[in-house]
Amino acid sequence: SAVISQKPSRDxxxxxxxxxxxxxxxxxxxxxxxxxxxxxxxLTLIATANQGSEATYESGFVIDKFPISRxxxxxxxxxxxxxxxxxxxxxxxxALTARSGANVLTxxxxxxxxxx
Amino acid sequence: TQLLEQSPQFLSIQxxxxxxxxxxxxxxxSSLQWYRQEPGEGPVLLVTVxxxxxxxxxxxxxxxxxxxxxxxxxxxxAAQPGDTGLYLCAGAVGFQKLxxxxxxxxxxxx
Numbered sequence: 001s002a003v004i005s006q007k008p009s010r011d012x013x014x015x016x017x018x019x020x021x022x023x024x025x026x027x028x029x030x031x032x033x034x035x036x037x038x039x040x041x042x043l044t045l046i047a048t049a050n051q052g053s054e055a056t057y058e059s060g061f062v063i064d065k066f067p068i069s070r071x072x073x074x075x076x077x078x079x080x081x082x083x084x085x086x087x088x089x090x091x092x093x094x095a096l097t098a099r100s101g102a103n104v105l106t107x108x109x110x111x112x113x114x115x116x
Numbered sequence: 117t118q119l120l121e122q123s124p125q126f127l128s129i130q131x132x133x134x135x136x137x138x139x140x141x142x143x144x145x146s147s148l149q150w151y152r153q154e155p156g157e158g159p160v161l162l163v164t165v166x167x168x169x170x171x172x173x174x175x176x177x178x179x180x181x182x183x184x185x186x187x188x189x190x191x192x193x194a195a196q197p198g199d200t201g202l203y204l205c206a207g208a209v210g211f212q213k214l215x216x217x218x219x220x221x222x223x224x225x226x
Contacts, residue, residue, distance in 0.1 A: 004158075031212055042204060042219040043159070048212075092158050096212060104149060105206075105214055107158025 002027050002095050006108035013115050018081045021111045023093030028073035031096035034066070037110070038089045046091075049076040083115045119143075120207055120217035128223045129195055137190040137203055137220045145207035148181055148188045149214070153202040162190075195224045 003026040013019050023032065032049040047068055048056040055068035070076045080087050093108040120141045129135055139148070147166045151159035163172050165181035165188060172179045176199075178191040188205055205217040 001161075035216075040221075043216040045213070045215075094158070103147075103208065103212060104161050104164055105159075106161070109156065109158050 001104075002029055002097055002106045004093055004095055004106055004108035006093050006111050008111055009109060010112040011114070013083050013113060015084055015115060017083055018079055019083065019113060020077050020079045021091055021093070023076045023078070023108055025074045025095050029095040029097060030073070032070060032076045033094045033096070033105070034068060034076070034078045035092040035094060035107075036089050037092060043092065046078070049078075080113065083113070085115045088113055088115045120205055120215060122203075122205060122217040122220045124220060125218065126221045126223075128225070131196055131224055131226050132194050133224075135192050135195060135222070137192075137222075139188045139190075139205035139217050141186050141207060143207070143209075144185050145209065146185075147208040148185070149206045149208070150179055150188070150190055151204045151206060153204060154200075159202075159204055192222075195222075197224045197226050200224050 005024045007022050034046040035043040036046055037043050045058045046061045046066055049068050049070040051070045051073055065081050067079045090110040090112050092110045094105045096103050120139055123138045147164055149164045150162045152162055153159040163174055163179045165179055168183045168185045170181045176193045180189045192199055200223050203220045206214040209215055
């Protein structure tokens with residue numbers, strides 16, 4: 001399965017600033033996704049990163065707050081803009097691959113953001 | 117909106133005990149997956165079940181997909197401290213999108 005690298009792995013940020021998280025996959029993948037995981041909770045899909053076009057956002061997430069880039073089939077970035085303490089969370093990049101007749105997600109280790 | 121409710125939310129047991137985690141929804145899924153997540157890591161796929169009624173075994177772990185493809189269970193036999201982690205079920209919606217369950221945090225003490 002694909003290997004996904006994310007950076008930064010963690011960061012402490014000031015309120016009002018923006019941070020860009022990078023996600024690199026070791027092979028070409030069709031679909032990449034960004035998830036948010038708040039402390040002690042499950043995963044919530046932020047958006048699907050589409051190669052060559054605008055990302056597809058889930059309800060409750062907007063492009064101005066979470067701009068996403070997907071310049072090619074192995075790389076994507078997620079920016080968390082104008083951060084507030086409520087944005088403190090783990091942000092996970094994932095890629096969709098086919099295995100045993102089903103689509104499965106492979107995840108990066110996540111980027112833990114703390115906003116002060 | 118598809119929702120996957122897991123129960124229990126938290127489980128603390130002693131090594132050697134058995135346990136079952138449930139994943140329930142009112143929606144039908146084309147497939148269902150179980151992931152385990154350890155602190156500081158992303159979720160790692162354990163199994164995918166595709167057919168209603170399907171049972172899969174992975175060493176001491178047994179996974180079952182409900183006949184109607186709306187629910188699933190994970191049974192662990194003789195739990196070990198290495199089983200500690202956050203267990204997440206995830207249902208496939210259409211061909212590409214996964215909806216994650218609410219999660220079950222398992223702590224196995226020696």
